[in-house]
Amino acid sequence: MDVPDRVRAVRVPRAGELEVTSVELPAPRPDEAVVRIGYGGVCGSDLHYWTHGNSGTSILREPLVLGHEVVGTVARTAADGSGPAEGTEVAVHPATPVDDGVTRYPADRPNLAPLGTYLGSAAHLPHTAGAFADYAVLPSRMLRPLPAGLSLRLAALTEPASVAWHGVARAGDVRGRSVLVVGAGPIGALTVGVLVRAGAEVTAVDLHERPLALATALGAHRVVDARDADAVRAVQPDVAIETSGSAPGLASAVESVTRGGIVVLVGMLPPGPQPVPVAVATVRELELRGSFRFNDEIDEVITALADGSLAVEPVISHEFDADDAVEAFRTAGDPAASSKVLLRF
Structure with missing residues (x-):
């Protein structure tokens, strides 16, 4: 397959600006393949780089090609023979674990590697370019072949669904347990889908009608308006999974979960201190568990998407050509009007 020298890409040159340009x-x-990108999902981190110039503690310091939720087709296989063959449709695991030789972390949790990089991330300098482009050069180890019958469009949910899958796994066995999902945006909605598949009794909370309707469509047993604080606290779930990435969302998760319960932090809160009712967590002996990206759960997610046991296609609300990236990002930034927005390359 012919591969061009320059490609169309979606880039943030600086905070507040987004461009479709040639790079x-x-x-x-030798261990890298060229992938013709088919779809890319707009993530909250992409939106934050565009609007605020940061995603959590990762600060934009140079122009950055965005995009880590990508799928495509191998256009040129790695020269060393590793990875899928040319023509194979693939999902992408966008992480590269990097050890600094000093910081301790569990060997079986490479997502916690201190110098790890991620496609489309400003965590390090130089930044790690993303894959919102017509073609991307990617390490062959990142590529996961897709089963026959799984469309590239649906497979575009693989990366965010893996984040949700990891978050649910951090809660432990949820079968038969009551779980509150705080925030029914794309990650929250996918978390609902993963929980339903796992046999949990799910309640979803959000500020907007559209996400709550989506949560219901994905199998949530109950939905609650986040503005009704009494109704949220009355849920008293065994587990609360916070996906909104907001201090009020985390506070409601802590205050609603049953005594002795578990709170999983999936949403990325802004850097710095947060107003969280820690005293409540202390006197109720709550467990607060962080959840950061994912590891090999991506392989289970691909299988579940392919066999239909993880039925989350309604999460895709919009699809735009990459040339219309600015409109796509504006749409993705309105949680009342969209869920997962895809760019088509």
């Missing part, structure tokens, strides 16, 4: 396609290393 040079780097020469692949």
Whole structure:
């Protein structure tokens, strides 16, 4: 398959600006393949880089090609023979674990590697370019072949669904347990889908009607308006999974979960201190568990998407050509009007 020297890409040159531009396609290393990107999902971190110039503690310091929720087709296989063959449709695991030789972390949790990189991330300098482009050069180890019958469009949910899957796993066995999902945006909605598949009794909370309707469509047993604080506290779930990435969302998760319960923090809150009712967590002996990205759960997610046991296609609300990236990002930034927005390359 012919591969161009320059490709169309979606880039943030600086905070507040988004452009569709031409960038040079780097020469692949021996263990890197060239992937023709089919779809890319707009993530909250992409929106934050565009609007605020940061995602959590990752600060934008140079122009950055965005995008880590990508799927596509191998256009040129790695020269060393590793990875899928040319023509294989693939999902992408966008993480590269990097050890600093000093910081301790569990060997079986590479997502916690202190110098790890992620496609489309400003965590380090130089930044790690993303894959919102017609073609991307990617390490062959990132590529996961898709089963026959799983469309690229649905497979575009693989990365965010893996984040949700990891968050649910951090809660432990949820079968038969009551679980509150705080925030029914794309990650929250996917969390609902993963929980329903796992046999949990799910309640979803959000500020907007559309996400609550989506949560119901994905199998949530109950939905609650987040503005009704009494109704949220009355749920008293065994587990609360916070996906909104907001201090009020985390506070409601802590205050609603039953005594001795578990709170999983999936949403990325802003850097710095947060007003969280920690005293409540202390006197109720709550467990607060962080959840950061994912590891090999991506393989289970691909299988579940392919066999239909993880039925989350309604999460995709909009699809735009990459040339219309600005409109796509504006749409994705309105939680009352959209869920997962896809760019088509």
